[in-house]
Amino acid sequence: MRIAVIGAGGVGGYFGARLAAAGNEVTFVARGRHLEAIRRSGLVVHSPLGEFRTSPESVVASISELGPTDLVLVAVKLWDTESVAEQLRSSAAHEAPVLSLQNGVHKDAVLRGRLTDEQVLGGVCFISAFIEEPGVVRHNSTLQRVVLGPYRTGRSGISRTVLATLRDAGIDAEESDDIERAIWEKFVFLVGLSATTATIRQPIGVVRADERSRRLLRDIMAETVAVAKASGVRLDSGFADAQLAFCDTLPAGMTSSMHNDLEKGNRLELPWLSGGVVDLAGRLDVPAPRNGTVTDILAPYVLGRPAGS
Missing domain, CATH: 3.40.50.720 (NAD(P)-binding Rossmann-like Domain)
Structure with a gap:
């Protein structure tokens, strides 16, 4: 070809x-x-x-x-x-x-x-x-x-x-x-991984080991599942918990491309990840406070390292 x-x-x-x-x-x-x-x-x-x-x-x-x-x-x-x-x-x-x-x-x-x-x-x-x-x-x-x-x-x-x-x-x-469902299944995991590793600035092993950051990871994914279901995508209600269990199988040092971009001072895909969840949630009248907080925390870095930092 x-x-x-x-x-x-x-x-x-x-x-x-x-x-x-x-x-x-x-x-x-x-x-x-x-x-x-x-x-x-x-x-x-x-x-x-x-x-x-x-x-x-x-x-x-x-x-x-x-x-x-x-x-x-x-x-x-x-x-x-x-x-x-x-x-x-x-x-x-x-x-x-x-x-x-x-x-x-x-x-x-x-x-x-x-x-x-x-x-x-x-x-x-x-x-x-x-x-x-x-x-x-x-x-x-x-x-x-x-x-x-x-x-x-x-x-x-x-x-x-x-x-x-x-x-x-x-x-x-x-x-x-059902390719739309397959795309959303990855998106749920990707939003959780990118949001937590970038805001906490640590790999997944650190995130999942602490009770509160582990709950944050689960909540972020659960909000994304709720948005998917409200959009008509056929995801199981327990999908966030299944993805959390999957996170336990990942190498402890695994991180996300958004975390790497943050560390390098590069532009972030935040508006299409947690920010995208927040936008879709607003249109569908679905609460997404955890993704909203992540979006607020990382907002100064969306276009790269802030001047003077």
């Missing part, structure tokens, strides 16, 4: 490199020092599953430089989603199916609102990977899972084609017959 990967960070870089190694024609859209490093030496991925290197010709600086494309993978930060959708509409890739591997529950609504509704496949990924240095992505474990599925039943054929392509590349992929 001819595959465009918009965003060559940990997620896009890893999955794009795996797809390229399997013989697909992959073009990354990157920027800055990362772009220049890939142009010099290709993108290198270090992983417990092997090392992958793409060719220096595999990257462009703009969506406008893409040619005809069979599949677009979106892996940018959430604040860039609208811009990506607008640029795709006027590019040579404008008719390709689009699969977002971004965090959150808002991203597909943005894409579906600006592209044709039939184009957008629902998707969610599970991976720990990051840019170690320009041109180099580090994959931390053997976990590299993608769940995808169509929002419209008439697109199941395309969903299966993409599924087969991912599996042929050695990626752990599966199709869901």
